[in-house]
Amino acid sequence: MAKSTSVFVCSSCGAELPKWQGRCPECGEWNTIQETLVSDKPPLQVKAAQGSQGRTGRFSGFAGATDSGAVDLGSVSLTQIPRIHSGFGELDRVLGGGIVPGSVVLIGGNPGAGKSTLLLQMVSFLAASVKVLYVTGEESLQQVALRAGRLGLNTQNVRIATETGVDRIIFLCEKEAPQVLIIDSIQVMYMDGISSAPGSVSQVRESAAALTQFAKRKNIAAFMIGHVTKEGALAGPRILEHCVDCSLLLEGDRDSRFRTLRCQKNRFGAVNEIGVFAMVDKGLREIDNPSAIFLNRGDQVSPGSIVMVIWEGSRPLLVELQALVDSTQYGNPRRLTIGTEANRLAMLLAVLHRHGGVSMGDQDVFVNVVGGVKVEETSADLPLVAALLSSYNSRALPRDMVIFGEIGLSGEIRPVQNGADRLTEAYKHGFKQAIVPKDNAPRKKIPGMTVYPVSSLAEVMSLI
CATH class of the missing domain: 2.20.28 (Rubrerythrin, domain 2)
Incomplete structure (x- = not known):
């Protein structure tokens, strides 16, 4: 024993x-x-592609990789890797242009976000052209079949199995020879050589490593569903995200029908790319123009509301930002922000007090990004300050105005990347006015749009 x-x-x-x-x-x-x-029993060892000296590696790369020593970087072939269309344009965008054969993708998200639904819709589309295998360890075959029927999916040629043992999954893949493999989910998989329970650090690490090694050796595109912790991070060891090629996070509130698929790591495309979906009765439906969804405002614009242009991955996105400033009813004023960083809000309030002469130390401040979008770039500084001043003075900003820019600690307005593309996107959606950093001002005048370049916080306050 x-x-x-x-x-x-x-x-x-x-x-x-x-x-x-x-x-x-x-x-x-x-x-x-x-x-x-x-x-002490050695875990399952999946043989990698052997090199000229017969050695094996833990990860052998894509099919055909050999341990033949060092080569000249300039002699490496730059032939474009053929990609597989997933059936979702938004998913292809996040993946960097489609599914890469031999790649391993990790998809995480809160329970009920739609991870299994998204992948089931994807394999139903792919089954018409490539061989797919869906391995579920959390649901029975009947449960998956009922969901597919409820979504109205074509399940012809979709191979499915219920299994949690990694060695048996690899044996099944050797028999089925799929081009696309779905693992739902990696936290319930286990290896016979490890006595700890499924979901433990050792089991998750070794199971992911074995499946990743096998997928790359056989040139299989593998998708693993991962659980998240209560903080919203992927559960399990950090090495789980290191060993995969692409890490995605499906975000969305329970009371919202919109879902955001955000790329956190991608070896085959841009990082921080996002795809927007809507959860409907037939599953997830991609949103081709997410800016139109997030800009669904009423006819009357209230104080504290402004539209900003953020940059997500490879495209601009127009999002409404709302701020509410009110006299505090308690001793300590509240600072609550949803969709932006709380530390960033505290810094901007200090800059506004020091360089703008506006003190909100006795005011409750609430900030919300409409639509559940999480803004992680600094171009939201200027619209956030504008929304705070608008709510504080009870004066609504023009409905056809957009704002973007970064604010420094000395009150200067700093430029952001892709300023011209942001203005072009705003003009396409009918905006006629824009407050932008001076260095982001367009060289050529945009017909029908008035651009106000600013370089300091004082200039911004005089405009709004």
Whole structure:
């Protein structure tokens, strides 16, 4: 019988320790050390492509990769890798242009966000042209079939199996020879050589590594569904995101029918690319023009509302930003922000006080980005300050105005990337006025649009 021993593994970075500690010495995170039972029995080893000397590697790259020593970088072939259309233009955009054979994609999201639905719709489309295999470890065959029937999907040629053992999944793939493999989900998979329970750090790490190695050796495009923690991060060790080629996160509130697929890592395309979907009775439907969805405003624009132009991946996106400034009813004023950074809001309030002479220390401040979009770039600084001043003074900004720009600690307005493309996108949606950083002012006048270039916070306050 194999003997089992206990090791302590950090769920954040995967570091192994001889005993439990409150703080991981490798990554510095607190309360992430978990006890894991490890068997002396060697785990399943999937053979990689052998090189000229017969050696094997843990990851062998794409099919045909060999361990033949170093080569000249200039001699590497730059032939375009053929991509497979997923059936969703928004998903193809996030993936960098389509599905790359031999790539491994990790999709995470909250329960009920639509991860399984999205992949089931994708394989139903792909089954007409390529061989697919859907492996589910959380649902029965009847449950998946009922969902496919409810969504009205064509399930012809969709091969499906219920399995959680990695060795049996690899054996099944050897038999079926799929071009696209779906694993739902990686947290319920296990390897026979590891005695810890499915979902533990060791099981997730080794299962993902074995499946990744096999997918690359056989040139299979693999999609793994991953769970998320209560903080919204992907559950399991951090190495799980390192070993995959693309990491996606499907975001969306339970009370909203819109879903945002955000790319966090991509070896075959741009990072921070997003795709927008709507959850309908027939599953997820892609939104070709997300700006039109987020700009669904009423006829009367109230104070504190402004439209900003943010840059997501490779395209501009128009989003409405709302701010509410009100006298506090308690001793400590509240600062609540949804969709933007709370620390960024505190910094801008300090800049507004120091360089603008407007103190909101006795005011409650609430900020919301309409549509559930999360803004992570600094171009939202200027529209946020404009919305705060509009609400504070109870004066509505023009309905046909857009604003973007970064604000420095000394009150200067800094330029942002792709300023001309942002203005062009705003003009297409009927906006006639724009407040932009001076260095982002267009060289050629845009017919029908008035652009106000600003270089300091004082100039912004005089305009609005």
